[in-house]
Amino acid sequence: MKDQVELVSGNRAVARGALDAGCRMYFGYPITPQTEIAEYMSMVLPEMNGVFLQAESELAAINMVYGAAGAGRRVMTTSSSPGISLMMEGLSYLATAELPCVIANVMRGGPGLGNISPAQGDYFQAVKGGGHGDYHTPVLAPWSVQEIYDLTRTAFDLADRWRNPVFILLDGLLGTMMEPLRTREPVPEREAPSWATTGIFAREANDRTPRSIYTLHMPEGALTEVNRRLQAKYREIAREEVRYDEHFTRDAEVLVVAYGSVARSALQAVRIARQQGRRAGLFRPVSLWPFPEEALYNLSEKVQKILVAEMSSGQMLEDVRLATAPSCKIEFAGAMGGELIYPGTILTRLQEE
Numbered sequence: 001m002k003d004q005v006e007l008v009s010g011n012r013a014v015a016r017g018a019l020d021a022g023c024r025m026y027f028g029y030p031i032t033p034q035t036e037i038a039e040y041m042s043m044v045l046p047e048m049n050g051v052f053l054q055a056e057s058e059l060a061a062i063n064m065v066y067g068a069a070g071a072g073r074r075v076m077t078t079s080s081s082p083g084i085s086l087m088m089e090g091l092s093y094l095a096t097a098e099l100p101c102v103i104a105n106v107m108r109g110g111p112g113l114g115n116i117s118p119a120q121g122d123y124f125q126a127v128k129g130g131g132h133g134d135y136h137t138p139v140l141a142p143w144s145v146q147e148i149y150d151l152t153r154t155a156f157d158l159a160d161r162w163r164n165p166v167f168i169l170l171d172g173l174l175g176t177m178m179e180p181l182r183t184r185e186p187v188p189e190r191e192a193p194s195w196a197t198t199g200i201f202a203r204e205a206n207d208r209t210p211r212s213i214y215t216l217h218m219p220e221g222a223l224t225e226v227n228r229r230l231q232a233k234y235r236e237i238a239r240e241e242v243r244y245d246e247h248f249t250r251d252a253e254v255l256v257v258a259y260g261s262v263a264r265s266a267l268q269a270v271r272i273a274r275q276q277g278r279r280a281g282l283f284r285p286v287s288l289w290p291f292p293e294e295a296l297y298n299l300s301e302k303v304q305k306i307l308v309a310e311m312s313s314g315q316m317l318e319d320v321r322l323a324t325a326p327s328c329k330i331e332f333a334g335a336m337g338g339e340l341i342y343p344g345t346i347l348t349r350l351q352e353e
Contacts, residue, residue: 008181010174011036013145014104015044017117017152018076020186023102024050025075025213027064028085029057030114033172034106037078041123058083062090066210069099069212072196074156074189078104080172081122082113085130091165092131096226097213098157102152103137104168106175107339117338118172120260123315127289134227138335139167139288141259146180153184163195164235167287168306173340243286248274252281254298254350257320258309259285262341266309269346280350289315293323298325302306307349309333309341 008016015037015282018026026041037056045052051068055061061077068075079087084105094101107122107189126139138158142148148170155166177258192198197213201271217223247267249251249255258266263284273280283299285292300306306328308317333349335341 005180005182009036009176009178010145010148010170011106011176012040012235013117013148013151013181014078014170014175015040016040016181016183016310017149018102018156019048020149020157020183021074021153022187022189023074023076023156024048024189025066025073026051026077027053027061027075028057028077028079029055029061029175031080031083033108033118033175034078034080035225037104037106045212058086061092062087062094065101066090066094066097066099068159069094069101070097070197072198074160076102076104076156078106080106080108081110081119083123084122088125088131091137092133092135093130094165095131095137096133096324097228098163098230099213100156100163101165102155102159102168102254103165104152104170107169109271109336116172117337118174118261119170119338120171120262120311120341121313121315121336123288123310123312126169127291127319128304135230136237136289137165137167138162138290139169140243141169141286141288142174143260143263143284145174145181146176148174149181149183158241160193162233162246164237171258171260183194183325225330238290241287242290242292244292245284245286246341247282248279248282249281249283249299251279252299252303253279254305254307255281255283255298255303256307256309256346256350257283257285257316259288259316261308262309262311265341265343266346269341269350272343272347273350276351277318278350285316291319291323293319295322297325298322302330305329305331307331307346308331309346311335311341
């Protein structure tokens with residue numbers, strides 16, 4: 001029953017959000033700490049006349065997503081850090097073929113096989129494009145179980161609107177923790193769009209053109225034109241799909257920039273700092289791409305210092321530096337290898353002059 005509050009994990013919220021968005025196809029491969037998503041999909045999708053398939057590898061899974069997306073179905077895959085790395089070639093193919101799909105990455109410690117602890121070291125991979133060629137994928141970064149559900153639903157709408165893969169980026173802490181979740185009325189599975197490869201001719205009157213999805217552009221200049229069209233689309237996405245969240249920024253002298261679970265620690269530190277008389281604020285990018293450059297720049301002209309906190313060596317830090325006024329002092333608080341950032345660590349840095 002919908003519109004009831006339940007206690008669920010972040011991973012299950014991903015699955016619930018996808019199902020309520022009309023996703024009926026899931027292809028993936030188990031890897032900690034996101035296997036719970038695949039487990040839930042394996043139990044529920046068959047009962048909904050959907051398709052769950054555990055592929056033989058992440059490479060196979062992303063290419064199955066390619067096929068389902070090309071047929072016009074709402075489809076998703078999920079994985080964690082090294083598994084996402086294996087999907088990068090397929091992701092580039094999906095982007096150039098302009099096929100909508102959703103990929104959730106529940107990040108773990110790295111590089112390499114790393115460990116199963118929470119981390120944010122996949123920011124570059126998601127935001128800068130881990131595959132080959134000039135392409136972008138919108139990247140949404142929730143910070144609560146409720147927002148995981150809501151943004152997963154949003155991701156499918158964005159994917160369809162822009163005919164583009166969309167990332168949900170969360171860390172292992174968000175994936176495995178449990179919080180109350182209020183679901184919303186699900187949407188029905190949609191009909192295949194006109195561009196889809198359904199195996200039959202287009203239904204429009206007098207249109208007998210078969211549909212095809214391909215990514216090989218051999219004639220001279222053809223690939224250049226494809227890239228120009230894609231870049232125009234990305235510029236439009238960058239104008240229309242910026243998302244961010246602010247807390248206590250109106251009078252802030254020092255600003256923390258953080259996303260995901262680290263933003264939760266940062267908000268607690270900001271609240272304590274304000275109780276102690278330090279005018280601190282939090283700026284949380286919700287869309288990591290497009291990055292909220294203009295909003296952050298405007299704040300950077302008013303504050304004395306920005307503290308960037310993230311569970312990496314400073315990947316988002318680069319985008320913050322590019323987006324802030326030259327006069328603004330920027331500091332960094334980072335953690336690597338699955339080490340968490342606690343409110344006390346951020347509070348100590350906020351207390352510094």
